Amino acid sequence: MDDLKRRATVHDVAREAGVSLATVDRVLNGRPGVRGETAERVADAIRSLDFRRDVSASLLARARDLSVTFLIPDGSNAFMASLNAAITRHAQALKGERLSIVARPIHAFDPAALSAAIMALDPKTTDCAVIVATEHETVRRAVEAASKRGIAVVTLVSDLPGSARRHFVGIDNVAAGRTAASLMGRFCPSGRIGILAGSLGLRDHRERLEGFTAVMEAEFPGHELIGPREGFDDDMLTEAAVTELLGGPPLAGIYNLGAGNAGLIAALGKHGDSGRIRVVAHELTAATRDGLRSGAIDVVLDQNPDGEIAAALAVARSYAMGESAHHAAPQPAPIEIGLFLRDNLR
Numbered sequence: 001m002d003d004l005k006r007r008a009t010v011h012d013v014a015r016e017a018g019v020s021l022a023t024v025d026r027v028l029n030g031r032p033g034v035r036g037e038t039a040e041r042v043a044d045a046i047r048s049l050d051f052r053r054d055v056s057a058s059l060l061a062r063a064r065d066l067s068v069t070f071l072i073p074d075g076s077n078a079f080m081a082s083l084n085a086a087i088t089r090h091a092q093a094l095k096g097e098r099l100s101i102v103a104r105p106i107h108a109f110d111p112a113a114l115s116a117a118i119m120a121l122d123p124k125t126t127d128c129a130v131i132v133a134t135e136h137e138t139v140r141r142a143v144e145a146a147s148k149r150g151i152a153v154v155t156l157v158s159d160l161p162g163s164a165r166r167h168f169v170g171i172d173n174v175a176a177g178r179t180a181a182s183l184m185g186r187f188c189p190s191g192r193i194g195i196l197a198g199s200l201g202l203r204d205h206r207e208r209l210e211g212f213t214a215v216m217e218a219e220f221p222g223h224e225l226i227g228p229r230e231g232f233d234d235d236m237l238t239e240a241a242v243t244e245l246l247g248g249p250p251l252a253g254i255y256n257l258g259a260g261n262a263g264l265i266a267a268l269g270k271h272g273d274s275g276r277i278r279v280v281a282h283e284l285t286a287a288t289r290d291g292l293r294s295g296a297i298d299v300v301l302d303q304n305p306d307g308e309i310a311a312a313l314a315v316a317r318s319y320a321m322g323e324s325a326h327h328a329a330p331q332p333a334p335i336e337i338g339l340f341l342r343d344n345l346r
Contacts, residue, residue: 008049016045067100068316070156071117071131073108077198077233077259078285079305080108080132083157086309099317109199109232111136118142123150128316130169133160135203140164152319156312157303158204166319169312171303171335173204177211177257179337180280183299184253185215187278190222191252194245198233198258208257208282223252231260239263246271253278262287265296284340292342302338311335 014024019038026034027042034042045051070087073080084103091101107113114131115138121129129146133139133155140163143153147164159168184193193216197205209228216223226245231238238260245251246267254277256264261281268274274296281288284302291297 008051010051012049013042013045013051016049017041065098065100066128066317067102067126068128068130068313069121069126070101070103070312071106071114071129072103073132073233074105075108075233076235077108078261078287079259079283080233082283082285082305083132083309086306089306090309090313094313099313101313106132109134109201111139111201115139115142118146118153121146121149121151126151128152128154128319130154130156130312130316131165132157133163133165133203134158134201135160136201152316154312154315154319156308158202160203167315169308169315169335170204171337173207174211176282176301176303176337177208177213178215179211179339180208180255180257180299180301181212181215181220184212184255184278184280185220185223187280187298188223188252190220192224192226192249194242194251194254195225195227195229196238196241196245196254196256196258196260196264197228197230198260199230200228205258212255212257226251228257231256231258231263233259235260235263235266237263239267242267243271246273251277253280255279256281259283261285261291261297265291265294268296284338288340289345292340292345295342298341300340302340303335304338308335 010021010024014021017024019042023034023038024042027039072083087101087103094101104117106117111134114134118129118131119142129151131153139160143160144164146153153165155165155168157170159170195209195212197209200206200209213225216225229241229245231241242254242264245254254264264279264281265287268277274294279297280299280301281291281297282301284300288297288300292300
């Protein structure tokens with residue numbers, strides 16, 4: 001029983017594979033000088049022993065701190081502000097663990113700015129970059145170039161599949177859209193449903209729209225979908241988009257799959273529609289809390305920014321320490337979709 005409880009060490013891996021500790025170290029860190037069949041024996045030993053490196057000990061053994069750089073969109077998006085606040089909290093909590101955490105603002109919805117920021121990262125000072133991805137070819141090329149320079153790239157909130165990114169941390173956005181549709185279809189009698197997005201250039205917004213549309217068309221065919229209108233996650237632009245929607249025939253509901261919810265609430269209030277139109281929105285922020293309390297918003301789907309930053313750091317630490325070469329990095333727990341109504345606000 002004691003053997004089952006004891007965590008496997010590099011000595012166990014070396015003994016199992018019949019190689020030296022130096023060879024195990026080379027394989028774990030992806031360094032050259034190991035024959036293919038030898039590396040495979042080490043990989044087999046790692047799998048059979050369920051060996052997992054002690055990342056904290058590995059950090060202490062490094063010549064310099066492990067550096068993680070977050071590239072977070074700027075602007076008035078309250079959810080991005082929540083991510084930045086979570087980064088600050090984790091940076092404070094992890095002081096003394098040889099882990100350097102930096103957050104850099106990037107102009108929102110600007111693939112050129114994001115690409116330039118990724119290209120400017122120096123592998124001598126950055127081990128891992130965590131980015132909120134804009135799906136654009138220039139960003140794909142920048143991620144590939146960063147990977148070739150030895151920088152592990154992790155996508156956060158919005159993914160960039162088919163790129164050289166190592167891992168995605170975020171909710172299942174198609175499921176989020178489907179959930180929103182299931183709620184909206186039950187809340188509303190047959191009628192017009194207005195749809196707002198931040199930008200359809202973001203994969204997470206497109207996936208939410210895909211999930212929402214699929215369920216509404218299949219399960220609630222009596223509803224007419226209007227939009228989407230893009231508000232670029234800006235309060236004033238979102239208010240203008242909502243005002244446009246309200247200028248047409250009456251709406252039964254509004255689904256805002258992006259940010260800018262303060263603008264949404266303001267437009268509803270000016271038109272006297274708060275509480276009459278059913279509203280489903282995303283992210284639990286000061287604005288959406290106020291909207292839930294006042295009755296302007298019915299449900300908020302939340303993705304837990306603090307949990308996302310914790311998961312991103314766990315992945316970043318594992319990949320930056322070279323764990324992915326021959327043993328899968330520990331996967332963080334899935335980011336669950338939280339549902340908040342006025343009744344369960346804390």
